[in-house]
Amino acid sequence: xxxxxxxxxxxxxxxxxxxxxxxxxxxxxxxxxxxxxxxxxxxxxxxxxxxxxxxxxxxxxxxxxxxxxxxxxxxxxxxxxxxxxxxxxxxxxxxxxxxxxxxxxxxxxxxxxxxxxxxxxxxxxxxxxxxxxxxxxxxxxxxxxxxxxxxxxxxxxxxxxxxxxxxxxxxxxxxxxxxxxxxxxxxxxxxxxxxxxxxxxxxxxxxxxxxxxxxxxxxxxxxxxxxxxxxxxxxxxxxxxxxxxxxxxxxxxxxxxxxxxxxxxxxxxxxxxxxxxxxxxxxxxxxxxxxxxxxxxxxxxxxxxxxxxxxxxxxxxxxxxxxxxxxxxxxxxxxxxxxxxxxxxxxxxxxxxxxxxxxxxxxxxxxxxxxxxxxxxxxxxxxxxxx
Numbered sequence: 001x002x003x004x005x006x007x008x009x010x011x012x013x014x015x016x017x018x019x020x021x022x023x024x025x026x027x028x029x030x031x032x033x034x035x036x037x038x039x040x041x042x043x044x045x046x047x048x049x050x051x052x053x054x055x056x057x058x059x060x061x062x063x064x065x066x067x068x069x070x071x072x073x074x075x076x077x078x079x080x081x082x083x084x085x086x087x088x089x090x091x092x093x094x095x096x097x098x099x100x101x102x103x104x105x106x107x108x109x110x111x112x113x114x115x116x117x118x119x120x121x122x123x124x125x126x127x128x129x130x131x132x133x134x135x136x137x138x139x140x141x142x143x144x145x146x147x148x149x150x151x152x153x154x155x156x157x158x159x160x161x162x163x164x165x166x167x168x169x170x171x172x173x174x175x176x177x178x179x180x181x182x183x184x185x186x187x188x189x190x191x192x193x194x195x196x197x198x199x200x201x202x203x204x205x206x207x208x209x210x211x212x213x214x215x216x217x218x219x220x221x222x223x224x225x226x227x228x229x230x231x232x233x234x235x236x237x238x239x240x241x242x243x244x245x246x247x248x249x250x251x252x253x254x255x256x257x258x259x260x261x262x263x264x265x266x267x268x269x270x271x272x273x274x275x276x277x278x279x280x281x282x283x284x285x286x287x288x289x290x291x292x293x294x295x296x297x298x299x300x301x302x303x304x305x306x307x308x309x310x311x312x313x314x315x316x317x318x319x320x321x322x323x324x325x326x327x328x329x330x331x332x333x334x335x336x337x338x339x340x341x342x343x344x345x346x347x348x349x350x351x352x353x354x355x356x357x358x359x360x361x362x363x364x365x366x367x368x369x370x371x372x373x374x375x376x377x378x379x380x381x382x383x384x385x386x387x
Contacts, residue, residue: 008067011047015074018043023078030206031351036085044116049075050086051114053094053241058110065241066303069248073296076252080355081206083249088157089113091245093120095238096166096183100226105185109164118163123153123186123212124235130154131368133168134178134232138214140169147171147184147224149192149217155362159195159210163188167214168231175229183231185223192217203354239363240316244306246363247299247319250327253356254292257327260349261285261334264341275337284333291326298322314376321369324359331356 001009026040044050052068054060063071068090075083094113097105112118129136138151149169159165165186172180186193192215198208226234262285265276275281302315331353335342342349360366380386 008070011061011067012070012074015047015049015071016077018047019074019078023075023082026082027079027348027351030079030081034205034208036082036206040082041085041116044082044086048114050089050116050119052086053090054098054110054114058106058114060110060114064303065244065306066300068245069299069303072245072248073252073255076249077256079206079351080249080253080359081204084157084204084207086116086119087245087249088122089116089118089120091242092122092235092238093158093162093164093166095241096122096225096234097185099237100183100230100234101185102222104222105225109185112163119158119161121156121159121162121165121212122235122238123156123159123165123167125154125156127152127154131365133235134181136168136170136181138167138169139173140171140182140184142171142221143218145221146218147221149184149186149214149219151214153212153214155199155209156195156212157207157209159212160198160208162195165193165212166225167212168235169214171228178232179229181232181235182228183225183234184219185225186214186217186219190217190219202357203351204358205351240313241306242363243316243320243369244299244302244312246359247295247302247316247323250320250323250356250359251292251295251299253327253352253359254288254295254323254330257330257334257349257352257356258285258288258292260347260352261288261330261337264334264338264347264349268339268341281337284337288330288333291330295319295323295326314373314380317364317369317372317376320364321366321373324356325366327356327359 022043026037029037048061051060052063056062097109113120124133126136140147140149167184167186168181170180171182194213196211198210265281266274268275298319302312302319305315306312335349335353338347338349341347
């Protein structure tokens with residue numbers, strides 16, 4: 001192995017140990033309090049997980065996509081809220097700055113984000129603009145050396161913690177669709193910015209999603225991220241990465257769900273023997289193992305393609321669609337393995353079953369991902385890329 005590969009092995013082992021020794025025991029606390037305990041936050045910072053995607057020159061780990069996925073597999077063996085706490089800072093909250101920010105913006109924000117001193121949020125979704133993100137109505141109007149932002153963003157993860165928001169707003173109101181959208185870095189505490197009380201959700205305890213309201217929020221023109229009118233393009237590039245990241249989240253949960261089912265099936269006895277000896281139970285386990293294995297293989301392949309500089313829009317959509325749908329099917333099967341016990345809160349499967357349901361919705365619904373996959377496939381065929 002190369003020195004970098006050896007370092008990755010050591011880091012994966014450290015994260016695996018942290019997950020088993022710290023995160024798993026904290027799951028019940030998070031479910032009860034809806035908060036990530038401070039000792040967990042310190043541990044995440046100490047491991048450098050807030051800076052996974054941030055280059056070393058700005059204080060991060062500078063991981064490749066494959067390396068990032070390898071760590072996410074391990075962290076997401078525990079309930080997904082732990083990953084959510086640092087995930088938006090690493091992903092969509094940071095990638096725009098990294099890919100399109102000025103050097104001044106990078107120096108100002110990335111070191112703080114990498115250390116966990118500051119958290120970031122990605123403010124794209126609106127009450128009437130979800131899957132059709134390009135129809136957003138939040139506006140940013142030029143006023144001298146500033147822009148004035150008005151609008152409402154919805155379901156913004158970690159908004160109550162964020163120190164900086166990447167906000168997407170329409171700067172060309174007469175231009176419909178993606179072309180008139182720009183991105184801005186808006187700091188917490190800016191007059192007119194309000195974060196509402198987090199939503200009460202079906203699952204994902206410990207992960208907080210809120211509305212963010214902008215009422216005549218004035219930001220300097222230097223707060224624009226990238227060129228005017230390129231915000232939506234920037235967002236979509238970040239989302240390709242985010243979707244592959246979420247595929248790794250789902251893959252880690254697939255393994256946890258399967259392990260919970262296997263453990264229960266080997267311990268639970270009926271008719272004088274473990275239910276794992278019954279072939280119909282074995283079929284549930286086998287189908288789940290096949291899907292978990294396939295999800296991991298897909299994510300690892302797509303991650304290596306991204307690291308090689310290839311376009312992964314289609315591959316990221318395929319991975320996110322397959323891995324999150326697989327997690328849902330595995331959760332359902334493993335609850336079935338648990339029988340009535342799976343429906344009570346004493347068992348982890350009850351909580352995990354609720355948690356994984358969200359994965360098929362955010363960062364692109366399964367239906368949107370089907371459309372993206374088909375669109376890219378057809379485009380490749382028409383361009384002659386497919387033989």
